[in-house]
Amino acid sequence: MASKPNYARIGDQVFRDVEKINAELFTLTYGAIVAQLLKDFEDVEEVNNQLEKMGYNIGLRLIEEFLARSNVPRCSDFKDTAEVISKVGFKMFLGINATVTNWDPKKPEFSLVLEENPLIDFVEVPEQYQSLVYSNILCGVIRGALEMVQMSVECRFVRDVLKGDDASELKVTLKAMLEEEVPVGED
């Protein structure tokens, strides 16, 4: 049996080859978008939805770039998928590593723990926006990207550094494998 590919190495390699953007500029731009959404919608819950939807639309397109550049082989199971997302996906697009933990023995569900998150550098959330899930765009990206490879997942933040937790944790749950469906373009 072929040994498992070294995802960490693939991640480093592809990160080295992709075009980069100044991290501060990236953080500031994302911040400006979130601020704009808060101004437009007032309702924080709706802002969370919008961020997720933006991420979803990004994910639908991002997966193509991911597959084209990373050259990862087909994932053998959902566990494998989790490894690829954490070691190659996060590295390639955000320059960070995520750790896969908290496998649920009963259902296909895992956590991605982010020790650092470039989206939230210099960010402080004012008190009236306590329910804001600032980095919710990441959940959308994962949902959108996986949908394009026939996995329907649910993704949500269960811990958030901005809310005082020591790390950020995303919970990803596999809901269904999609079969030969024509991908939907919009929500």
Add this chain to the structure above:
Amino acid sequence: QPETTEAPAASALTTEALLATTTQDDNKSRSGLSKLDAAGYSVGYTFMERITKDRARFVEVLDIIKFICKEFWMEVFKKNIDNLRTNRKGTYVLSDNKFRWLNKLSASSSNETKQAATKYLLFPCGLIRGALANLGVAATVSGEISPSSPSCVFTIKVEQ
């Protein structure tokens, strides 16, 4: 400078912001577009502050414009502005022959591409305006796609 990756950031993120702001106000999409300019302004303002914090003060407006053409552009778009012209009366014309955010953009016809691409210049226009404002220069900035995309021209008119 620490770096993260280009892919989701500049291209995908700005595209999404573009769609989100323009589709929200379908009937008053002008205001949707002006939000992009406003977002660019706030990013440009803060970013300029951060990259000039250890520099000596600029003496002339031309020095500030040159700084934008070189260091600022390099930090943001990884290249310099290719050409700078001025009428010496407060108008500066900056040409970028291979503007990064237009590089991989295409629609079904060159006219359509041009139309779609014009929206992509709103954020950078705001970015320049914000960067100038941070150094005390009030200006209006407009952007135009050249017939041979991905090149484009930004015109800065400094308020006298």
